[in-house]
Amino acid sequence: MSERGGGRFVRKVAEKVRRAPEAGDDDLWESVQLARHAERPYTLDYITRMCSDFEEVHGDRLYGDDHAMVAGFGRFHDRPVAFIGQQKGRDTNERTFRNFGMAGPEGYRKAMRVMEIANRLGIPVVTLIDTPGAFPGASAEERGQGGAISRSIQMMWRLDVPTVAVIIGEGSSGGALGLGVADRVLMLENSTYSVISPEGASAILWRDASKARQAAQAFKPTAANCYRWGVVDAVVPEPDGGAHTDHEQAAEILDQYIYRALTDLGAMPPVERRRARRERFRKLGPLRDPEGGMGIATGRETPPPG
């Protein structure tokens, strides 16, 4: 699918994905570690490389500006595209400033504000997901953290414009899903997407904070598995050794995947797109239905196409 060298990586990933189900403990833990590697490209690293120009907006017009959430409008392949994503920081100061990529209600409300503008102007929405979860704080709760996330999910589902969500690093909990209800959900090869971080799961399920590795093994939150479950539509390959080794190339490959997705989606009538979006999420989650057989069960047997 690539003219710029992405194809080689795609084939390589397809190979890895094929092996993934049998992948051992070490591979899985390595993937979890890579997903939050300190040198891994973050949301703004991708946006600044993929867009020829980007205008960031600030504030939710209700309470404040959440630095853990970046939102704005960029020029992507000479067209306007809204970009929204959690932003992590690299050094201590920046990490604190970005609140470790944990957005509060203001972040999701800023995201919704940009989604609304994009929808009104007919501009596609691309979200980049990278968060250990929404911010757990008393003040966030008081200002409606739960309702901010649910409304962000609702607004993404309601958008008439094409939408693409990409898990670029760590996609944990409802804080990740708040930006995840899109027509196409892509996932970087070494990113994770899970209901909770391994550390959180370890504390809750094993009642022991040191069982993160074991928790990761149980949750299997890798791109390959998410693809098999039908949670994501494509696995985006990373440069050899991981996205942190070459930000330029990582952004170049992601650029191609987003461009391709938006091109495909743009060809669909809006009504059809929303119907497909609804179906996409409706069928997720296998269960046992003695009357309807396994009608709801989903998941793919085959690896992602190369």
Next chain:
Amino acid sequence: MSRVGRNIHVSVDRLRQLAHRDARPRKISADAGTCPKCDSHYSADEMHRNLRVCPACGHHFAVTARERLEQLGEPGGYVELWPELRAADPLQFTDLKPYTERIADAEKSTGLGEAIVCAELEVRHVPAVAAIMDFSYMGGSMGAVVGEKLARACDHAAQKGLPLIVVAASGGARMQEGTLALMQMAKTVIALDALAEARVPVVVVLAHPTTGGVWASFASLGDITYAEPGALIAFSGPRVIEETTREVLPSDFGRAERQLENGQVDAVVDRRELAERIGRVLHILRRPELEGPGAAGSPALQWAQGGAQRAAGAVQSLPRKVMDRIRPGSPDGEDPE
């Protein structure tokens, strides 16, 4: 004066007196009818009759989904929907125990097929669809079955033009179904829009506790949202917040009464008044049943249809003095008297 360990019966008045003593030490008791707040003892029958609310102090105990349906519905009962759905184990998940074992244990101890019961019922003579969560089944956690049943309840209510009543009681997404449990948040939020299209309202009741992915999805999207007294309503639980931010939280953090002050719920409603309250609001929101074109349309269209006649009738019934004033050509028509 010691009542430790004895299951004695005292008058309600006596219980009320006891309730006013503050800061009584908590006692650990095997007696399921002991109030953790005021230490009063009750027989199982008393608890049932009082809708599992402590008559002395008003403490709200947990209610099973089926008992909740009996509390909300008419004596005629309810018709349960899709009781046959059961959880699968897509991740072959094991923590301290295999997930399949947890499911089997939960079904055995609760008699429920999953953490939610859906039904058609009438609340104070208003027909509705109800989706009631049960905390006793794996902490009311939301996996694929809870998501699917809730989505089906939305579709069913929309199709029949009935309002939806959701009672949430859940610790959040079901960990054991991993990423697929997270996806149920999206599934349920999307499903709710079927009701918006059908123009029927959603009443959400937040019981103790409503947290995590359930609060951050359908439970925070009700048109009318009631909370039971003392219910914990939060995305992140107090323990997680204290561990992450080292904040010291007030004892009423996330509780219904505080969330009312925060603007997160419409009212805190005592369970003994809940059916009445839901029935009343559904009655207020009920649209007139009209026939012909526009009947299924918006309330605005319904006003137009047959509305001219009603409006004329309404004007006829205005007080004479007002009629005189608004009649065309009336000399002091504009005068406010």
